[in-house]
Amino acid sequence: MPRWTPGCAMADIAHDLAQAPKGRSLWATAWLRLRRNKAAMASLVVLVLYALLGIFGPLLWIHDYRSVYTNYVRAPASLTPYPRAEAIIPGAEAALARARLDVTSVEFDGGTVRVAVTSAREIDPRVTRYLDRSDFFSGARVADMAADGKSALLEADVARLLFVFGTDQNGRDLAARILISIRISMLIGALATSVALVIGVVYGATAGFLGGRIDNVMMRVVDVIYSLPFIFFVILLVVFFGRNIVLMFIAVGAVEWLDMARIVRGQTLSLRRREFVLAAEALGVRRRAIVRRHIIPNVLGPVIVFVTLLIPKVILLESFLSFLGLGVQEPLTSLGVLISEGARNMRAAPWMLIYPSIALTVLLFALNFLGDGLRDALDPKDR
Amino acid sequence: MRRTARLTMTALVALALGAAAHAEAATYYRGSSGDPETLDTHKTSTVVEAHILRDLLEGLVINDAKGGIAPGVATSWEVSDDGLTYMFHLRDDAKWSDDSPVTAGDFVYSLRRIMNPETGAKYANILYPIKNAEAINKGDMALDSLGVEAVDDQTLQITLEAPTPYFVELLTHQTSLPVHPPSVEKFGNAFVQPGNFVSNGPYKLVSFTPNDKLVMEKNPSFHDADSVAIDRIEYLPFEERATCLRRFEAGEVHSCQEVPREQLASIKTRLGDQLHVAPFLGTYYYAVNGAHAPFDDVRVRQALSMAVDREFLAEEIFSGSMLPAYSLVPPGVSNYVEDQPELAYAHDSMLDREDEAIRLLGEAGFGPDNPLKLEISYNTAEDHRNTATAIAEMWRPLGVEVTFNQRDLSAHYAMLRDDKSHQIARAGWIGDYADPQNFLFLNQSDNPGFNYGAYDNPEYDELMGKAAMETDLDKRAALLAQAEGLFLRDVPQIPLLYYSSTSLVSPKLKGWEDNVRNVHPTRFMSIDD
């Protein structure tokens, strides 16, 4: 173990390894080592937390991600509940103006508003619905009605609504949107990346290992797919298979495995000339076994690093697919879509960009540190 | 060594910035909403091209600063009593930028060229009112049978198929602008390229690089060159409206043709009256495909229309940059009745409308036990998505369950035209001329290209036909209003909003007049530094 690498974690791991019983599998050893890596473990906790948020958050959160609050379009993020005191009286006036009533006085105390109204015609008791319809009020009732029915006193409770991350351009709670988008984006990240990972590693290792003419043909196929116009590929998927979230993973996976295959193939090309591979070949080990036992474990390092790069790419690519009609559709949303909406609104409603970006950044940081930890833990030369 | 490099870099930066600052003195940096697809007046189809061509070329008649009709190459014109023959008298000092005179023959050449099927003119149909134009464009008649004739070099006679009260206004459209016959003959399709382009308008083309800029300079041969104050224009294309806004705020452009609507409120506070919002001749609507059940039921269509809170869409989704629409023909058209028809419930309260909508849907057989399920199709854009989301929410109290289908623009319109597999589909129409006919013809049953609602009402078609032959403007207006009344009764397309134009105009730019056509010829403006 080279000692000149600074950092005591490595020394600890080496120490730990020295005492590890023999015959422990690759993954068991890796897990042991990973547990020593604080950054990686913290990341794991964050990821589990995200998974829980994605699964249960949308069910438990105070707002539904679909609910539209028409009175709160692009309301800034705030820890105190809406409506603001100064907005209540104009809010009541506006609501009743649409009922074509004249408001003579509005009183507001505690949690209740009292509005005195008059009208040239007889007042329809249904007018309370105008107050209820406003997101400011609930439980509107006619407290008193004059004998001629042309003036009345209305009462309503002020509805307290909390938008910790503000609301979006349609008046939906941003926190609820972020929770549902975490679910979608993690799903996309995990599934699409897995597709790309499996195809890419197997394809790349095969091409690199077999080499020669087969490698040449296999890599030319990669070139062909790489050069085809991706947009048409997506449009055609939509046309022939309709809009389907599973298709999206296939589309993304089918394109993103190309880089992975190239990287794995490059590594394999170099590995297959190494002594231990040549030795295994000389001993008559079957090729499939060599690929599985020698090649794949040795390319895991760069592959993991690349996966941590691929996940953000996939998550953001999804917003472009949504643009073409293949990604998630309203009212569902994803982090990529939220961020692109936020970028458009960044000057008028900065919270629409900031909070989804933070959500994505934290997720990706965790993935990266975990990826690095995994890479270190899986490094075959440290075994 | 390193210091030298840095110094050189600073010098280069300074040089670049200095060059820009120097050119600014007499140049109008004009933000435009994209590149022109062509500068050939006979292939043109976009609003961007209209602005650019208006500065390069002058037609028989022009739009003035306020979007009104003013004499251009023609100083005066007469119409025959039957409304079929127009006689235009051309000015004698009109010249091309190569100093050759502009003659009536040039206009004959140009109008024949646009009707020639080989030209592949996207907008040829706008000039179909000219006698034999349609037949020529179909290849059924010879080019010289077109109803356009040069009586002499200064007199042009145009004969029409039917009286067309908006014909003179049609001539302000960019398709009626002339081309320079010798250069078309010499260069073929390349006659529009810088160096080849000969223009007769206030400016001449200097250079054009897509996605970079289109530069023009004052044309000294123009008959009214003395009154043209701005020497040079750089048209800068902006696919992204927010990009123009930033460059406007950085002082790099003098005007933007469009503003990001989602930022409208904050722009208003930041930029105040540099933001111009003006009514515009256009309607944003949802087509309801009446070819399929249950949308063939007028009660279903009316219920859906009633329940849309157009004020919310206009104020909140479009931040006040659109107006609530209760009719297909927007306000501000000419040749129409005083009290334009509108939906019967335009002034009813939302709650009454909702109750009525629920009742109508119930009559049609839909209710809590049997919810109406439908799909809204729209072409991908932030505004359309927000609108669709908001409308789905407004229909929810009716028990309507909505799914969305967004496509890119080409796919969306190809579907509307060919498959017609939509149920509810977003569409919009910007008028080419300020006449109700230009909106109402969309729903004629023989107009499959636009009749997205699959409206097939012989009574409507008959009224439109009668109006087309009517020479008395008042009677014609009444016929058209009657037709719109039928449309509003049947709502094959649900009008939602009237468009507004949104522009940014620097205080340095003088002479910008807001108008319903949203035309702003540079020749009437000046830059004040």
Add this chain to the structure above:
Amino acid sequence: MLSYALRRLLGAVPTIFVIITIAFFLMRVAPGGPFDQERTLEPQVMANLQAAFGLDLPLWQQYLRYLGNLATGDLGPSFVYRDFSVQQLLGAGLPISVQLGVSALVLALILGGTLGVIAALRQNSPVDYLVIAVATFGITVPNFVVAPVLSLVFGVWLSVLPAGGWQDFSLAHMALPVITLALPQVAVIARLIRGAMLEALRSDHVRTARAYGLPLTMVVGVHALRAASLPVLSYLGPAAAALLTGSVVVETIFGIPGIGRYFVQGALNRDYTLVMGTVVIVAVFVVIFNLLVDLLYAAVDPRVRYG
């Protein structure tokens, strides 16, 4: 080596042919056409247009015609930018995209390489974490956020650089787009170098070199970095091809006349010839860069041989 390169280039001809063929038919199956726009055209007008562009012919004839023209170097007229041929459009934009792409690539290699080496040498130290954090940030924040923010801060608020636009040879106009393009690449390269360096530093020959007492800079410079450059090279092939062919986001937001936006615009407009032109360019770039990468592999790692 030379004969290998030549054989590869010859071998690229069928590859490009296959790409063109698949792309041609793939594109034509998509719904909509170049003349489908917000305003539907009259059937007659549409027929005239189709005839003017030869779209009324059977598809296989159009394909043969395209191949024939291509063989003479003619990419055809653009369907949407009707005053230009595809050669003119791509010819005007490509040098600008290449100029930006190369600058971004160089910047990314220098910055990313340095950061990656530093992080690897100080593994699990605060410096390492900082580098990873900065790198992660570079990947997390998408260019459609970075570009407007840079333009807003430096163009509008500080007014030190143009908010957008393009002038030939103007560094001021290049600065923000190049930074936007380079940022994610810096991040990727730093991370790839770091990972591969860690691996290389533990490999036998580096250990041996260390054991012989060679100075660290030399070990890193000669042995470790050479081994570490393999995955970076694999990544750089396609990444360089992508960078040099422009970026639609950067070009749209900064108003740069490159070719990046033709990829998206061309496809969305169904501008068939323009799309085919971009496909040809990408195919050529991909083939060339992959060949370069493979040749560099052999140069960097003697164990890789081509036969």
